[in-house]
Amino acid sequence: MTRGTVAVAVTATGTVNPVTVVMVGTYVSGRVERLYCDYNTPVRAGQLCAKIDPRPFQMVVDQMRATVAVQKAQLAKDRANLAYAKTILERDRRLQQRGIVAQAIVDNDESLYGQAQAQIAFDESNIEAKQAELHAAEVNLGYTNIIAPVNGTVVSRSVEIGQTVAASFQTPILFLVATDLTKMQVDTSVSESDIGGVKVGDRATFTVQAFPNRPFEGRVRQARQAPVTVQNVVTYDVVVSVDNREGLLRPGMTATTRIIKTQRENVLTVPEQALRFRRHGQGAAKHAHGGAAAATVAPRAASAADAASRGRVWVLRAGAPVAVPISVGLTDGTSAEVLAGALHEGDPVIVSEVTSDADAGAKGPAPSTPFRLFRVGGR
Structure with a gap:
């Protein structure tokens, strides 16, 4: 099996x-x-x-272009004034050397020439400023x-x-x-009691309401360190990467996610219900070289923790229930891994006792044993 x-x-x-x-x-x-x-x-x-x-922004651009044109015209005018001031200065210097023009006139000409040079520098700076404003207006127009x-x-x-x-x-x-809907992610909130075993690379499965019978698979891409506290409940964001090349998943879907922390494959398993099944009283038979006998006694429920700590299940052998000690490994809430013990594939493990006609199947044939059984190795 x-x-x-x-x-x-x-x-x-x-x-x-x-x-x-x-x-x-x-x-x-x-x-x-x-x-x-x-x-x-x-x-x-x-x-x-x-x-x-764009009309308000186009108006600003047009105004700034006109302003730049005015400033360039002013620069051309001031350059002409500079050339005139230079001509006057050179002429008066020659006349001053011949004693025709006083030194004061030459000094005034030099002052006017210097002012004309400064005006050129001012005009050039002003043009740069207006061009920068024009560029800003063009950028806003582009926006x-x-x-x-x-x-x-x-x-x-x-x-x-x-x-x-x-x-x-x-x-x-x-x-x-x-950017790419063929690659999606599931943003989950994991409680602080469970986050310890979650790590990057863990396999995860999830379902969405649109496809309740279709499991999707992914891998944990991030287990974020920052806590999220809501009403004193601490959770951590875990991001699961998912391939969505089929296009079935859509943004905003609610996903019920299972993140696999530890997994054992191809192992002997027994249902946890078998670990909870207990017998007490006299007459429980034990195998000895293949012989077995048993007395019928009522079962009682025990906690899975007690049963697992004692590591015992009941096996039907030669028509009688026999207690078999086992070592239990991983449990997933439904099945438990059998690490060691005298169990083999196909052994009928008792999970409960038939106590009524309804349990046995009133309309069907009488059961061959008063117990519900589970074959070791199946799920």
Whole structure:
């Protein structure tokens, strides 16, 4: 008979999310004039998704261009004044050497020439400042085009045509773009009592309400150190990476997740119910070289912890129940791993006793034994 698998798992609830979601916002305020992207729209980096009314920003650009043109004209005028001041200075210096012009006139000419040179430097600096303002105005004009920054799919749109957005205090978010929906992640919250055994690389399985009978598999990518405390309950975020090439998973789905902490495969297993089954009183038979006898006594329930610590199950041998000591390894709440003991595949282990016609099956044939059995090795 096929051996079973026993796994110790952590159960947690989480949410399916894209691995990377980029928020697309606007740096400028204004009225939304056009929308080119909607929900589920595939986009590429640089693609135009929306447009804000550019007219106010175009007016600022035009004004700044005119201002730069005025400043350049002023520079040309002041350069002409500089050339004239230089000509006057050179002429008066020659006349002063011939004694025709007084030194005071030459000194005044030198002062005017220096002022003309300073005016040129001032004009050039002013032009640079106005050009910088023009560049800023052109950048703001460019921001009226809302561009997709990455390749992906639009998963959310929070704006309508005609709506006014204000970017005075914070950037308004217009779209959410998921970069790659073929790779998803489940963000789960694991309690502090279970987080100790969770590590990166652990296998995880989960189901979602849309596909309750379809298990999905993933691997733990992160077990974050930062605690999350809600109403004095401490949990830790565990991120499970999932392949979504089939496109069945969608952002926001609720996932019931099992993170496999430890697993044993191809091992002998018995149900935990068999560990809880106990017999007491006189007449319990024990095997001796193949012989067996037993007296019928009523069973009583015992805790799984007591049974596991004592390591005993009851096996039906030669028609009689026999107590068999065993060593129990992993348990998953349903089955337990048998590490050692006189059990073999196919041995009928008693899990309970038939106590009524309903248990035995009133409409069927009489059972051959008053016990419900489990064959060792099956699940």
